[in-house]
Amino acid sequence: MEPAKSFEDLKLWQRAHQFVLAVYAYTSTFPREEMYGLRQQFRRAAVSIAANIAEGFKKRSKRDKANYMNISQGSLEECKYFVVLSRDLGFGENNHLRLLADEVGRMLSSYYNAIKSSVK
Numbered sequence: 626m627e628p629a630k631s632f633e634d635l636k637l638w639q640r641a642h643q644f645v646l647a648v649y650a651y652t653s654t655f656p657r658e659e660m661y662g663l664r665q666q667f668r669r670a671a672v673s674i675a676a677n678i679a680e681g682f683k684k685r686s687k688r689d690k691a692n693y694m695n696i697s698q699g700s701l702e703e704c705k706y707f708v709v710l711s712r713d714l715g716f717g718e719n720n721h722l723r724l725l726a727d728e729v730g731r732m733l734s735s736y737y738n739a740i741k742s743s744v745k
Contacts, residue, residue, distance in 0.1 A: 632682040637732045641675040641697070644725045648704065651719050655711070663714070667707040673700035674729065687740050694737040701730055 632638045648671040652664040674697045681693025708722050 629682070632679040635678065635682065637729070637736050638675060638678045638682070640725070640729050640732060641678055644704075644722070644729050645671045645675050647719075647722055647725055651711070651717075651722060655716055659716075663707065663710065667704065667711070670700045670703040670707065673697070674704070674733075678733075687743055691737055691740040694733055694740060698730070698733050698737065701726060701733065705730075 629635050645668075648667055652659075652667050655664045677693045677697040677700065681690045681697070684690045684693060705723075705726050708719060708726065712718050
C-alpha cells in the first residue's frame, strides 16, 4: 500500500468529512432559532474533527500528530453529545450520524494508537 500523500488520501479523513457533511444536512433541519446556537456549535465541532486530522497530517513530529488526533477525538465526543441533545430537544433521531460517529471514533483511536506506539 502506498503511503498517503495528502490528508485527503486518509480513509480516516474521508469518513470524518462524510460525518461533517451529514452534520450539515442534519442541522439544516433545525429550527430557525437554533441558527446561532446548537446548529453552529454542532457544525464547528464536526468541522474540527476533519480539520485537525488534516492539520495533524502535515505535522512532522509524531507527538504533534498524536496531539491533533486527540483534539479530533475530543471534538467527536462533543458531537456525540450534540446528537443526544438534538434528539432530546425533539429535532429528530439520527442513527446515521451515530453510526458514522462510532466508525470515525474507532478509526481515530486506531490511528492515534498507531502514532503513539511509534513515538520513541
